[in-house]
Amino acid sequence: MPSPRVTRAANANSTNPNNRFEFMSLLTNRTSSSEPVPTRHRLSDSPVHRKDSFNSSSPAFQQQLPEEDCMKLNPSFLEIALKSLLAIDLWLTKKLGVCAREGSSWGSARPLMKLVEISGHGIPWIGGTIYCFYKSDSNAGREVILNLLFALFLDLLLVAIVKGIVKRPRPMQNRMDMFATFSVDKYSFPSGHATRAAMVARFMLKHLVLAVPVRILVVLWAIVVSLSRVVLGRHNVTDVVFGFIMGHMQFTLVEHLWLSPNALPSLFKV
Numbered sequence: 001m002p003s004p005r006v007t008r009a010a011n012a013n014s015t016n017p018n019n020r021f022e023f024m025s026l027l028t029n030r031t032s033s034s035e036p037v038p039t040r041h042r043l044s045d046s047p048v049h050r051k052d053s054f055n056s057s058s059p060a061f062q063q064q065l066p067e068e069d070c071m072k073l074n075p076s077f078l079e080i081a082l083k084s085l086l087a088i089d090l091w092l093t094k095k096l097g098v099c100a101r102e103g104s105s106w107g108s109a110r111p112l113m114k115l116v117e118i119s120g121h122g123i124p125w126i127g128g129t130i131y132c133f134y135k136s137d138s139n140a141g142r143e144v145i146l147n148l149l150f151a152l153f154l155d156l157l158l159v160a161i162v163k164g165i166v167k168r169p170r171p172m173q174n175r176m177d178m179f180a181t182f183s184v185d186k187y188s189f190p191s192g193h194a195t196r197a198a199m200v201a202r203f204m205l206k207h208l209v210l211a212v213p214v215r216i217l218v219v220l221w222a223i224v225v226s227l228s229r230v231v232l233g234r235h236n237v238t239d240v241v242f243g244f245i246m247g248h249m250q251f252t253l254v255e256h257l258w259l260s261p262n263a264l265p266s267l268f269k270v
């Protein structure tokens, strides 16, 4: 006995041979052994190639298509990859936040980590750079220091923009007891300390004549400042990794936008 769906299809077919319903019924998988699954023999038979009035973007069309006819670029793979990365990120962040609280496993090291935090904060860096600018007695020195100052302000601006766009909240374990913050600093992505540490370290290695041990210390400082963000529970791991990469990119940008004494002659001694 034919199923009601087939009977309806047959009725529809008898009145209109090009009926859309008939097309859809051909595409429907049948479970009953008395209702064979239609076989396509030619490419032109594929619903993708048929020039029917049936709109391929309509939800009905997409529901009815057999899986092999769906032109999907597997969006679920990217989704799964991102969700897995996020899960690993959250798990690692929780594991590594060993100084997040006084009562955490390494809570006694929290004051030391907070000193590391201050060493990468914007205020000492901007204040110290302005001081060095006025103390510098050569035009070449002033040029380098002026560009460091420019880099530090550019960093504050770019980090604030990205934080404002992404609006990722800080990790649950973070205590908002940071010294001198902007309103966007309630957000986590990217880490402003990591961007600054990476950018300043590259800037110093490129423009300051430093002995090898000092160069090694500069690199270690940038790494420790970045790691301290996760250890203090301030940031997720991905905030810091992205911040570190962004700091390198900011350094490259500053090199391209390099301010010369001609741009601001009044700041330089003649």
Ligand SMILES: CC(C)=CCC/C(C)=C/CC/C(C)=C/CC/C(C)=C/COP(=O)(O)O
Pocket (backbone or CB within 6 Å): 121, 122, 123, 124, 126, 127, 128, 130, 156, 178, 179, 180, 181, 182, 185, 188, 190, 191, 192, 193, 194, 229, 234
């Ligand atoms: C010191 C002088 C002379 C001027 C200061 C200029 C000024 C207004 C600087 C702002 C510095 C500031 C408040 C920076 C924010 C630093 C911060 C808390 C970043 C957040 O880092 P994150 O790693 O937690 O994202």
